[in-house]
Amino acid sequence: MLGIIRQKVGAGGASLLRTRSAVSALRSYSSAGKEMTVRDALNSALDEEMSADPKVFLMGEEVGEYQGAYKISKGLLDKYGPDRVLDTPITEAGFTGIGVGAAYHGLRPVIEFMTFNFSMQAIDHIINSAAKSNYMSSGQISVPIVFRGPNGAAAGVGAQHSHCYASWYASCPGLKVLTPYSSEDARGLLKAAIRDPDPVVFLENELLYGESFPVSAEVLDSSFCLPIGKAKIEREGKDVTITAFSKMVGYALKAAEILAKEGISAEVINLRTIRPLDRSTINASVRKTNRLITVEEGFPQHGVGAEICTSVVEESFGYLDAPVERISGADVPMPYAANLERLAVPQVEDIVRAAKRACYRSVPMAAAA
């Protein structure tokens, strides 16, 4: 369906190592210049920041000898040794808290969750020990730490392993929440996160790790860094604004291509940061297009789309020519069966349909469902 990759996950013990084939839905996107996978982008960003600052260290399950459950930390153990690339026991609460304590003392830990689903075991430390300490201590104790790992729906892994935590963490003051989409995002935002003096939740996407994106020489430079809190307009348009983050940016771009063929010019905003949310860029776009579609994989209630919708209603109410449409994951725990799973996450055609509705084009009722 529309070139979106649904890789099968092998069953059994070896499935931990889910190295994805680098098949990209966006092959046509790249024409010239250098390409880089999101995996290599993250790996190189980690490598460069560890090389630049000896206070940076990586800690988590399988980050060392195993080279990372998803190979994000490949080669780092050899390069930096076991003192700076620490394999931990399976103790999310323990090692996350240890990371926070190390950050209290000025080190810059990068804590890897094998997936963000496991961060639930450690959320006390992310919220209560990391996010609140600078405030509770009245600025005496800052916590420069990065919590990173794959977030959101993977494929065929069921309800407990397919949960987007963007809106959960984004509701907490003291945290910054970043959601890279492309290799440029991954490199620029991870470097920014590691250099930031505050706790950062860095939500990657397992299904994007193997995707290649074109990267400029600037992006490959070791000084490259993206500003936290700034969205990127991935595609300019004038008829409807589509906001998305992480994997959904690719879907939104795909939808925009389809819409273009039907004469609708969609503007695609890659949010990049969920907290602080770039309300300014979103509202400026809506004031131009007068229509808004929000896309996310997470649950609808109190989601990122809800927050964006509020911002637009508060700041640009008079500019809206159509009701805002939220596209989100279905309001159910993720089902296992492949056909149900597909129904539970947004698809490109959902975005296309919503955009047409917003532009008052006639839309046949969903047949794909």
Added chain:
Amino acid sequence: MSLTTSTKFAQPLPLNTTSSRSKEHKLLFDPFRTNSFLGSTHKLRFNSLSKSNQTNLHRRSAIVAVSDVVKEKKSKPSTNLLITKEEGLELYEDMVLGRAFEDMCAQMYYRGKMFGFVHLYNGQEAVSTGFIKLLKQEDSVASTYRDHVHSLSKGVSARAVMSELFGKATGCCRGQGGSMHMFSKEHNVLGGFAFIGEGIPVATGAAFSSKYRREVLKEADCDHVTVAFFGDGTCNNGQFFECLNMAALWKLPIVFVVENNLWAIGMSHVRATSDPEIWKKGPAFGMPGVHVDGMDVLKVREVAKEAIGRARRGEGPTLVECETYRFRGHSLADPDELRDPAEKAHYAARDPITALKRYMIDNNLVTEQELKTIEKKIDEVVEDAVEFADESPHPPRSQLLENVFADPKGFGIGPDGRYRCEDPKFTQGTAHV
């Protein structure tokens, strides 16, 4: 010390009897006779196995009487005293300060000057004083919600702690922390943590950073030690076990100090714990575990010296279980109806401050008058702290938005496209965020 392990338990908990206690003492392997600190873990493990069939029948084994052993060791010099006069006065002053401060907190709470949950430390002073007075300023302390006295022992002024409790701008966290969240970067108080077990990983992380700084950043003089305080209730929480494992695995410079006051709010330790001897969990993770009378500051201090020294030498963590008692309820809101009055009376008779006083006077280290002078001084310090806190200003409105982020750009970009924190109204606290 006048209060020794042979003290009769007037009303011990149901599973404990004085006779079993003394019998067990005979049975116990005494690690100190072998002249190695706490014995090898192998021996401790062997020891606990050898009597494993009995342990569940008794609340605890005999208290390891470190100071008696130390007395033996030091029997050759002309004096067999455990402390110098100066040390004794310092310990006494710190304990009296902790007690007087907490008593004042109760008064101020009932007068409405402080609010929320206020957990007092009365009765447990020997633990805070016994450990923290041996630490350097660079060493770290992580505490719980019962954190006022740990902060005071570590050097945070009574004024700063009292003001924090009053919610005033002059408090050690400018009123942003409160009773359960004392922090001091200057004194390396890493915080009071309000959740059970939460402080243990953070403390372990602080110890990790000492090791990292020494071994990776090559700061050769970084021998800083972290002491983590927590209660008996925490010892049934997973984070405790996770961190004992990692601290021992990585030989981190940390001392885990259990303030076993026998009660987790209204849950008796013996009703909550399959094997109530917490110290035995140390050897299970490959670190020494020791049990000490937490109502005896000199015994606590001797154990603390060894454990802190061990951590500082890079020999790894130690688990110390201090048997102590809180003289008040869990918090000032606790009606404290479950604890037997006879049990309370028993521990009240073992007041650690009275005991230290008696030891020093019996051994002619100090005069009554000298101690009275200290008590008077502390009364003045505490009175002054209250006056200071009362007169201090409330935090200004602008403070509401301060310190959420170390980098206030975290508040994001405003409608004008500039960072919100650059808006002058932002610092006045009147910006829409």
